[in-house]
Amino acid sequence: MISPILPVSRSEANPGASGLVEALESGSVLVFRDLDFPLDAFERRFVERPFADGKAKNVSIRGESAALKGGAGSDEEQARLRALLVRYRHFAQDLIDTYLPAYTGKVTLAGTSYRPFDVDKRKLSWRRDDTRMHVDAFPSNPIGERRILRIFRNINAEGQTRHWRVGEAFGDMAEKFLPKLPGYSGLSASLLAALKITKAKRSEYDHLMLHLHDALKRDLDYQARAPQADVHFHPGETWVTFSDLVMHGAMGGRYMLEQTGYLAVADQADPEKAPQRILAKKLGRPLKH
Ligand SMILES: O=C(O)CCC(=O)C(=O)O
Ligand SMILES: [Fe+2]
Numbered sequence: 001m002i003s004p005i006l007p008v009s010r011s012e013a014n015p016g017a018s019g020l021v022e023a024l025e026s027g028s029v030l031v032f033r034d035l036d037f038p039l040d041a042f043e044r045r046f047v048e049r050p051f052a053d054g055k056a057k058n059v060s061i062r063g064e065s066a067a068l069k070g071g072a073g074s075d076e077e078q079a080r081l082r083a084l085l086v087r088y089r090h091f092a093q094d095l096i097d098t099y100l101p102a103y104t105g106k107v108t109l110a111g112t113s114y115r116p117f118d119v120d121k122r123k124l125s126w127r128r129d130d131t132r133m134h135v136d137a138f139p140s141n142p143i144g145e146r147r148i149l150r151i152f153r154n155i156n157a158e159g160q161t162r163h164w165r166v167g168e169a170f171g172d173m174a175e176k177f178l179p180k181l182p183g184y185s186g187l188s189a190s191l192l193a194a195l196k197i198t199k200a201k202r203s204e205y206d207h208l209m210l211h212l213h214d215a216l217k218r219d220l221d222y223q224a225r226a227p228q229a230d231v232h233f234h235p236g237e238t239w240v241t242f243s244d245l246v247m248h249g250a251m252g253g254r255y256m257l258e259q260t261g262y263l264a265v266a267d268q269a270d271p272e273k274a275p276q277r278i279l280a281k282k283l284g285r286p287l288k289h
Helices: 015-025 043-047 075-099 170-180 186-194 204-218 220-225 275-283
Strands: 005-008 029-032 059-062 067-069 108-115 146-154 162-167 228-233 238-242 248-252 256-264
Touching: 005 015, 015 029, 015 238, 029 075, 043 075, 059 075, 067 075, 075 108, 075 146, 075 256, 170 204, 170 275, 204 220, 204 275
Parallel strands: 005 029
Antiparallel strands: 029 238, 059 067, 059 108, 108 256, 146 238, 146 256, 162 228, 162 248
């Protein structure tokens, strides 16, 4: 089965919203077609040309200070771009509180990014090539018992869609790839942490997810032939998904905002739906920490 795309309208902000959490945890992409996030006259420049230094893949704010990284323009422009990202972070928090109230107070918002560049035109190594379908895994930032929840919004001003591919269910993908992955070594994981190559010790789950991410992206035959569907997110649309569970690739589009959040597996409505638990079930044993 291919990941379902679930349109959500404003009127669904009611007790029935628990259905949205269930869909999300099961691997759906929720698409909100009519949420407002207007740009003012000054901000419109940010969707007319990229305000990026071109060194980093994206422009972002992170952490308490929310310092802008990778931005370009005058001091005023950079301050306004930073303010736009801070506002988007609030918008993402509001969306969670309104449509996913079961997660209120449980999702920790992390990085917020502005992605002005054409997906196709970023010539990246295969590992960083997000046109290849994958599940998200962060090499230096172990995730452990947390989920990656992402909130995207297409802010293109010229009608251009953000074009994604979504793939098959996580369990079906894991069935094919798990047997090919190298085994986990707690010793090497401790070494990577001691050498500060990773910010914390990689768990077996982190190890498996990184190797899945790479094995998926390396396998051109899988990329071409695996079950998949094209999805076009139109300007003004906001979409929400667990990007560690939903197979995705970004095929085209420019000017997007993105918010990453973390949710503890234990705080899910149904922790059994987490990739951590799916992988443990497939292996027939608990994963090592
Ligand atoms: O740029 C996008 O539309 C999504 C890219 C992606 O796969 C990601 O950020 O994890
Ligand atoms: Fe991704």
